[in-house]
Amino acid sequence: MILIRPIQVTDFDALVDIAKASGHGFTSLPVDEALLKNRIKSSIQAFNLDINTQPNLHFNHTPAHYLFVAEDTDTKLIVGTSAIDAAVGLSDPFYHYRLSKIVHSSHALNVYKVVELLTLCNDYTGATEIGSLFLMPEYRQGLNGKLLSKFRFLFMAEHRNRFSDRIFAEMRGICDEDGHSPFWRWLQDNFFQIDFPTADYLSGIGNKAFIAELMPQLPIYVNLLSKKAQAVMGKVHEQTLPALKLLQHEGFSYRGYIDIFDAGPTVEAELNHIRSVRSSLKLAVEITDQQDDLSQAELCLLVNTQVKNFRATLHSVVTDKAAGKVYLPSKLASYLKLTEKDSCRILLL
Structure with a gap:
């Protein structure tokens, strides 16, 4: 039987193994022992937070991070992780690209052109993020993946005062076996001069200052991107497709936000509208x-x-x-x- 429970200090070695197995693009679990120890510590603090007896505490100003593990009760092995961030962007800026449109027109010249733009934004500040869902390959069978995803909705349904009404998930975008992202490659060539694995790792360990320092502050015209970069915008990594389909079944939808590193789509839903919560x-x-x-x-x-x-x-x-x-x-x-x-x-x- 697979049992979901809050992570414990004794799960550290297993968490390191999962971080190594997750590979490139899994930003929330970088292979950094100090950071992973801090993730465990902050998670334990979140689970010990008694909001009911401290009415001044609320998700709006309590960036609690809940990290769960999946344990095989027969072998006692930790075989997966799943997490909920109660409110993102409160201690560090949380960035996305928002995809929008602008019209260039001239009646005199009979020209009408609709152009897509990417604008750097912090629109999800204060929203609740679900993420860090990873299941060891040998356990990707039956309903284990559904369990590791769906239980979070029941946890939030039971403890609504800990979370926002707006729930979102960042889907892993497309990158190759070596961790190279076509979308990031364009940004790297024009603005950053650091490769995708390095940028992904720095963001994962909380070092996000370079984003504000080097990311273009003005909107980017999508048609100026390379064809390869444009082709992967809003697309998910093949290993992430099952997770995306599951969330879509729950009522999550894409609203035009993509990850600033690999251009993977962000999907969202209102907590009360999530199928598992309602059912x-x-x-x-x-x-x-x-x-x-x-x-x-x-x-x-x-x-x-x-x-x-x-x-x-x-x-x-x-x-x-x-x-x-x-x-x-x-x-x-x-x-x-x-x-x-x-x-x-x-x-x-």
């Missing part, structure tokens, strides 16, 4: 190992309602929606840290 149910827990009619069991994504001791997994369970109950075997309840005093949020799959 989830909160039921009272009843623990029993005497489930006679297992033919009524349905495959569900189950999450407890805790923060610091959050747990999530997939399992077939019996529910009584009319009575508002979900019946859990004792071993499953133990994994999810649930007792009969608790409630459980579920999503029927």
